[in-house]
Amino acid sequence: MSGVRAQQKQKTRQALIEAAFNQLSAEHSFSNLSLREVAREAGIAPTSFYRHFKDMNELGLTMVDEAGLTLRQLMRQARRRIASGGSVIITSVETFMEFIETSSNQFRLLLRERSGTSKAFRAAVAREIKHFILELAHYLESETPCNQNHAYMQSEAMVILVFNAGAEALDQDAEQRAELTERLIWQLRYIARGANHYGTQS
Amino acid sequence: MSGVRAQQKQKTRQALIEAAFNQLSAEHSFSNLSLREVAREAGIAPTSFYRHFKDMNELGLTMVDEAGLTLRQLMRQARRRIASGGSVIITSVETFMEFIETSSNQFRLLLRERSGTSKAFRAAVAREIKHFILELAHYLESETPCNQNHAYMQSEAMVILVFNAGAEALDQDAEQRAELTERLIWQLRYIARGANHYGTQS
C-alpha cells in the first residue's frame, strides 16, 4: 500500500483543491467556478475530474472542511499566545485578521457559502463556526466567572462580530482596517461587560 | 406625457424586477439568474430585456435599492410602534423578523450580495446597512445619555447581530427561531449595557 499509484492520485486530488481555491477571488465565488476550468488549472482533462469527486459540490464541501481546519489551527495558535501573556480580545482579533490576510480565499469561501445556495454548504459552514464558538465559550467559562448559558451567548455574539468585521476588511485598505479593528475591539468589550453583568447576577 | 406608452414600459420594467425577485430562493441566488429566464417569466423576449436594463447588473442594483427601501419603511413603522410605548429592543427585533418572513427574497438579496462577487453590489448593500445603522445611532443618541462615537459603535454591533440572526432564521423552523430570537435579545442587552458603561464614563 501507499503505492506509487495512490500517491499520485492524492497529489492530483490536492491539485484540484488548490486550483479551485486559486480561482476564488473578490469577483469569483465558488458557484462561479466551472468543473472544466478547475480541471484545466489542475492540469487534467475535464472528464478525469470524476475520478476524484462525484460533483463540484463534493469538491466544495471538502474545501469548506479544509478552510475550517485552517481556522481552528490558527485559533489554537492564538490561545498559545494568550497563555504566554496577551490580552484575550486583542490577541484573538489580531489572529483572525491574519487569517483573513494570509488565507483570504479560504475565508471568502466560508463567508460566502455561509449564506449560499446549497443547504449542505450552509450547514457545513455553520458547523465550523459553531466549533469556533464552543471553543471560545469553553475558554470563557474556565477563565471568567460566568453562567454557562451566558458564556455561550457571549461567545456567539463575539464570533459573529469578528467574522463580519473580517468580511468588511476584505474590501478595505490598511487605514480603514485599523479603524474597523478599533471599533470591533470596543464592541467586544461591550459584550464582555454586558455578559458579565447579566451572567453573574443570576 | 405620462402617455400610454411610458406607462406600459414602466409596467414591464416592474414585471422584470418582480420576476427576478420571484426566482430568488434558498437555492437560487441572484448570480444564478439568467437574463433569459427572467425575461421569460416577465413575459417578454430575451432581447427586449435590453430596452429596460443595460445589464443583469443594472437590474440587480435596482433590486438592492428596492429591498433597502422596503427595509427602511419597515423600520420607520417600528419606530412608530416604539413611540406608542413598546420596548425598543424587542419591538425592533420583532419588526425585523417580520421583514424576513414577509420579504424573504428581498432579505436574501441583501444578505448574499453583501458578500457577493460584485464590488458595486457590495457597496450598495453596505450603503443600505449604513443608513440603517445611522438611523438607530441617531435614535440612541437622542433617547439615551450616550457619547456619539459609542452610539455609533453600539448601533453597528446591534445591526450586525440582528442581520445575522435573520440569516440563520431563514433555515429554521418556528421553535428554533424562538430560541434564536431570545438569544439575540440577550446579546443586544449585553451591548446596550456595555455601551452605556463605556459611553457615559468618558
Next chain:
DNA sequence: TATTTTAGCTTACAAGTGTACGCTGAAATT
C-alpha cells in the same frame, strides 16, 4: 396627416457548460 420614435419580436450565432462512452497504458494483484 405625415413622420419619427421605440417596445417588443424573430432569427441566428459563437461560446461555454456538464457529462456519457470507450480507449490506453501502467501499476497492482494473482
Next chain:
DNA sequence: AATTTCAGCGTACACTTGTAAGCTAAAATA
C-alpha cells in the same frame, strides 16, 4: 508471467447562455 484495476484521455452531444441585426406596429410628435 498473466490478469485485473483504474487514473487520465479524446471525442461527442445536447443544452443554455448572452447578445447582435434587423423588422414591425403602434404611440408620439410635428
